[in-house]
Amino acid sequence: MSSLHILGIDLGKHCFHLIGHDSAGRELLRKKFNRNQLILFLSKLSPTTVAFEACGGAHWLARKCLEFNHQIKLIPPQYVKPYVKNNKNDFIDASAIAEAACRPSMRFVAVKSEEAQVIASIHRVRDGYIKERTACMSRIGAMLLEFGLSLPTGHAKMKGLFQWLAEQNQPLPALFIQELQGLHEYYSYLNERIKSQDKKLHQVIEHNELALLLKTIPGVGDLTATLCLADISSPANFTNGRNMAAWLGLVPRQYSTGGKPKLLGVSKRGNKQLRTLFIHGARAVLSKPDKTGKVFGQWLIDLRASKPFNVAVVALANKLARIAWAVMYNRQAFRMTTI
Numbered sequence: 001m002s003s004l005h006i007l008g009i010d011l012g013k014h015c016f017h018l019i020g021h022d023s024a025g026r027e028l029l030r031k032k033f034n035r036n037q038l039i040l041f042l043s044k045l046s047p048t049t050v051a052f053e054a055c056g057g058a059h060w061l062a063r064k065c066l067e068f069n070h071q072i073k074l075i076p077p078q079y080v081k082p083y084v085k086n087n088k089n090d091f092i093d094a095s096a097i098a099e100a101a102c103r104p105s106m107r108f109v110a111v112k113s114e115e116a117q118v119i120a121s122i123h124r125v126r127d128g129y130i131k132e133r134t135a136c137m138s139r140i141g142a143m144l145l146e147f148g149l150s151l152p153t154g155h156a157k158m159k160g161l162f163q164w165l166a167e168q169n170q171p172l173p174a175l176f177i178q179e180l181q182g183l184h185e186y187y188s189y190l191n192e193r194i195k196s197q198d199k200k201l202h203q204v205i206e207h208n209e210l211a212l213l214l215k216t217i218p219g220v221g222d223l224t225a226t227l228c229l230a231d232i233s234s235p236a237n238f239t240n241g242r243n244m245a246a247w248l249g250l251v252p253r254q255y256s257t258g259g260k261p262k263l264l265g266v267s268k269r270g271n272k273q274l275r276t277l278f279i280h281g282a283r284a285v286l287s288k289p290d291k292t293g294k295v296f297g298q299w300l301i302d303l304r305a306s307k308p309f310n311v312a313v314v315a316l317a318n319k320l321a322r323i324a325w326a327v328m329y330n331r332q333a334f335r336m337t338t339i
Contacts, residue, residue: 004028007045008098009038009052010090011061017090021098030091042068051101053077054109062111073101074109110233119204119230123223123273126197133190140183147172158187201226213327216334218292219281219320227274228324235329241322248275250318266314275317278324282316 005023009016016038020029033041042050042065050065051073052058062072075097083096100106112120137158141151149168151157157164161184165172201222205211214225238244245251246267253267268275285292286304293300296316303312327334 004046004048006049006051006098006101008094008096008101009050009061010094010097011052011055011057012090013057015090017094019091019094019098021095021102025099025102027095032090039064042070045070047071049073049101051075051097053080053097059112059117063114066111072111073106074111075100075106076109079106110237112230112233116230116233119201119226122197122200122204123227123230126194126201127273129190129193129197133187133194136183136187136190140180140187143176143180143183147176158184198222204229210328210331213331213333214324217320217323217327218295218334219278219285219316220324221281224274224277224281224324227277228328231271231274232328235325238325241325244325245318245321247271248278248321250275250278250314250321278317278320279313281320282313285316285320286313 003022004020006021007029008019008021010018014034016033016035018029018031018033018038018041019027022028031041045068047069049071052061052075054074054076058074062074065072080093080096080100083100084092085096086092101108140158140161141153144151147170149165149170151161151164161180165180204226205215205222208229211225211229214220214228215222232244235244238247242251247270249267249269249272251267253265255262285296286300286309289300289304296319300312300316303315307315323334
């Protein structure tokens, strides 16, 4: 094992396939373990470089490997695929991971802390409740439409559903009303669960100095600040604010050839959820240019005057992302002079 240079692991729920390479890329080790056997093997292995894809359970295993003094390389799965040779199986995938991790230009994912994963879980559960609530509202609207009633959109009408039904003065079957009551109770329950998740995120904000600093940025609220904590393990992973904005997909997509540069719409790569929150924050700022938008001065006025609204929103979201990187990197509150 002394000549082992890198260990590639193909992760699974129960089975883990390992391939070890020396510095010349020759295979030295080929093993298959269950979870307990893998942890025992890694604990006895001399400190080495361990590589695997950034997928389910990867950050937990990465923290375990760090406890055993191994060097960790987490690779985005799409960057491993070009190194898979011939037919696909778990050992070939592990070998491809080991080979990809040795490339000098390869990009890696930072290991998340337990706190970051907990915050991400709160967001994930909250998003699930919101999707269920939307489905519940659509179900109620579709059922009413079958009886000739078109329910107006919005939560205000949904909360006052039975008052609205009484105003329509249209008789409905008693069993149908019971079904509506059950769905409306479920809708109310989901509202309470979403509020509960919001309270949890607010508690995270209150006990985290960096989150409070992020909230000093116009357009950044509890959701955006906590998701930055969850998804951005360290601002030092990005060389500058533009690099983070590119990771969020808030920069133009490029398709250049023959020496002719061609820039298209935003790339929409990277973190979709965080990108969406920054765009919503930019919309909120642009909706009140005389209040929240005044800190951006003449730049925002000229942008709004010369560009379509949606283009201005994305440009402002890009700026907000860069400011967020600066706030996290320098650990200083947002000031007008930082723009």
